[in-house]
Amino acid sequence: MTLVIATATQTEMKAVLLGFNRRGRIGCKFPSMGECCETPVNNHQCLLVVTGVGPVNAALSIGRILGERKDITGVLNLGVAGSFDLEQAPLGSLVVADSEIWPEYGLHTADGIDPEGIKFPLWEYNGVDGPYTVWDRMELEPEKAFRLLDLSPPRELLKGASMTVSGVTGTEERARMLTERYNPLTENMEGFSIALACLQAGIPFLELRTVSNLVGSRKAEHWKLDDALQALGRFARELFV
Known part of the structure; x- marks a missing residue:
């Protein structure tokens, strides 16, 4: 059986491989x-x-794999992310998503986006506790996913809500609005799509990202991408110990 390790970019994948073998490459x-x-x-x-970057690329890539192969046991989504609060999730820290939010789904109104405003949910299914409907948020079970995928939780692990966006938040005003409305801890561009694909396929999903920046800030002191990539490789290695 096969575990998918998914990153958005080659840069993130190389960081993961550097953590595995210090060479940044593999035998294929x-x-x-x-x-x-x-x-x-x-x-x-x-x-x-x-x-590839963004929710559309993520959905297409993972959907194609899950459609073509029946031996996939789960998906491990690794990468970097922005933090909405550097006190809760500092630069270089590792965060596992315990929920995924897609703030762009629904009906745009003068008061913001109403996820149920168009009356069409993203997905409906019968769960253990009864019927479950997905609108703009999915609750995840990282502890269960670690166990089912036989992976080891890294020691320095934070947990919080992850938000998937099509366009990176580039202003403090938008960051504040998203925080007030959704209370996310991190921002990414692929997680919701992959999580939904795994939900539909009935397989475990686990999303872990290291913090590379402060959401909404373009100041140099709020960006530590190289440090986040190094941390990503180190933490990725811990998962497989």
């Missing part, structure tokens, strides 16, 4: 955007996938 062709590559990682058979 390094995956380009939209491609995948099979490789063992300790006792796991893995499929490395570079989805």
Whole structure:
């Protein structure tokens, strides 16, 4: 059985591989955007996938894999993210998503977006506790996913709500609005799509990201991408110990 390790970019995938083997490469062709590559990682058979940036690329890449292969046991989504609060999630810290939010789904009104305003949910299914409807938020179960995927939670692990956007938040005003309305901890561009694909396929999903920046700020002191990538590799290695 095969575990998908998905990153949005080759840069993030290389950081993960550097954490695994300090070489940043593997025994097969390094995956380009939209491609995948099979490789063992300790006792796991893995499929490395570079989805491309954004929710559409993520949905297409993971959806294609899940449609073509029936041996996928789950998806591990690794990468970097922005933090809405550097006191709660400092630069370089690792955050596991316990929910995913898509703030762009629904009916745009003068008071903001109403996710149920268009009357069409993203997904409906019967869960353990009864019927469940997905609008603009999904609750995740990272502890259960760690166990089902036989992965080790890193020691320095934070937990919080992750928000998926099509366009990165570039102003403090928008960051404040999103915080007040949704109370997210981190911002990313792929997680919701992959989480929904896994929900529909009935397989575990786990999303872990290191903090590279403060959401809404373009100041140099609020961006530490290289540090976040190094931390991503270090934490990725801990998952497979």
